[in-house]
Amino acid sequence: MFKNPKIFKITLFILFLSLIIPFLIFGQTLNYDEQIIKVKNYISLGNFIEAEAILKELEKFNPNNSEILFLLGEVLFWQKKYEESLNYLVKCYAITKSEDIKKEIEKVEIAKLLDQAKKYQDEGNTEAAKKIYQELFLSKKNLYESGYNLGMIYLKERDYQTAVSIFKKLISLYPEDLGFKELYIEALILNRKIDEAKKYLYEQPEEIKEKIWQRKKDLFCRVKPNNFKFYYSYFNLSPSYRKSEKEYGVELSQHLNQWVFIISAKNFERLGLKDNQLYMEIYPYIGNTRWGYFSFSYSPDASFLPKTTYGFEIFQTLNKFEISFGYNHMNFKDSNVDIFFPGYILYLPKDFMLEEKLYLVPKTNSYSLVTTVSKEIICKLSIKYGFGFGTISERLTTLGDIQKFSSYFHFVETEYRFKENLSIGIDFIYENRENLYIRRGLSLFLKYWW
CATH class of the missing domain: 1.25.40.10 (Tetratricopeptide repeat domain)
Incomplete structure (x- = not known):
């Protein structure tokens, strides 16, 4: 074919x-x-x-x-x-x-930004991470994750007021999220707005309070920062001709708005004599990265104590440590003494803290260097160990304490909060003042919290 x-x-x-x-x-x-x-x-x-x-x-x-x-x-x-x-x-x-695909693209873009922010945080570039979180939070593209991370950064930076605002906003958006409620209370406490934190915590429904109690029990005692303290101290001195010494008294610590006031009445028995003293510390609110106090004391019929004292100490936070400077002026019957004490605090992993402080007394050209290591389990247990050496005493309350003699000492301080509103403590002290005495002491105290 x-x-x-x-x-x-x-x-x-x-x-x-x-x-x-x-x-x-x-x-x-x-x-x-x-x-x-x-x-x-x-x-x-x-x-x-x-x-x-x-x-x-x-x-x-x-x-x-x-x-x-x-x-x-x-x-x-x-x-x-x-x-x-x-x-x-x-x-x-x-x-x-497709609009659905467009939404998926937005979801991935947000996840990419959040991932980049986390990488910045891991690298220590907090400012770059914060900028991304702020952009996502303020644009409302991602409120939950960016808001949480932003709030945590502000807590770390001690910008507690901004952290309060962030977590308050998140509570209004996610009212069922218990974690945001807990962080809001935490931020209020750190911002010294104790009454506001306590009111918010206790106005929660019973089932919510029970859940918070199971998850963050410490919040219930941290909204009770005020306390009344009873204490008694006994010191044995050698050689044997040295008389034993005692110190006892009461102390009130009270928060008013964002200020803290500590007032105490103390009795001292030393050198065969007795003295009493009224003492006050005032902690004003001077910011979240700076804090400190003013101190005053008055001994009406002073025999060995100073008639009056006044001083201050101020701390400045710098990332993971704080620097400090303090001053105290003591007015005795026939002389005056000035004490200067610079120092620093280093915050270590696992809630350990290292503090160094140098006490200088120009009048006698003497000093003492004190190192303290402490750990605190919030609202449960605190333990502190310290040692020091120099040419002045561990305590600085009399003229004899600043006399220039080689000295060294060790001390241990403990406090256990066995109930939400009760804690007990015991302190030990050993001090060796060359050619003067060896002093061993024990202190007991009880605190009632509200």
Whole structure:
């Protein structure tokens, strides 16, 4: 029929293709459906790596398949490969113009920013992280995570007032979230707004208070910072001709707004004599990174104590440590004494704290260097150990204490809060003043908190 063999061969080839192509297409379709089912099974099992491998292989043959592009974007997102995920989702959106895909792109962009902010925090670049969180929070693109992280940064930076505002906003947005309620109370306490924190805590429904008690029991005692203290101290001195010494009294610590007042009445028995003293410390609110106090004392019939004293100490926070400077002026019957005491506090891991303080007395050209290591489990237990050496006494209350003699001492201070409103403490002291005395002492106290 065909005189030309070439035409005959071409005709046969076309006929062959017309018969085989439908089967090939059907086979590819069948293979595609099977692979997509396999991908979805891997996704349900959380095996995103295998799902990604199959999808990328399918994409080679179906580069504009919106389903493949979307699934690739999601699988890469779950693996935190945000940049690659965005590439596929943007390509998918260009094909579909779907609002749902657009929302997925926004979700990935936000996750990418949050991931970048976390990396900045891990690198110590808090300002860069804070800028991202602020942008996400203020634009309302991401309120929950960015708000939480922003609030925690402000707590770490001791910007407690801003932290209060952040957590208050988050409570209004997520009223069922117990963690934000706890952090709000925490921020109020740190900002010295104790009454406000206490009111908010105790106005919560009983079931909420019970949950907070189980999770953050310390909040219930931290909103009770005021205390009344009874104490008694006894000191044994050697050589034996030295008379024992005693000190006892009461102390009131009271918060008023953001100020703290400590008032005490003390009785001293030393050198066979008795003296009493009224003492006060005032802690004004001077910011979140700076704090300190003023001190005053008065001994109406002083025999060995100073008639009056006044002084101050101020602390400045610098990242993980604080520097301090203090001064105390003592007015005795026939002379005056000035004491200067610079120092620093270093905050260590696991709530340990190291403090160094140097006491200088220009009048006698004497000094004492004191090192203290302490650890506190908030509202439960505090332990402090200190040692010092120099040429003045561990205590600085009489003229004899600043006489220039080589000295060294050790002390241990403990306090245990066995109930929400009760704590007890015991302190030990050992002091060696060369050629004068060796002093060993024990102090006991009880505090009632409200």
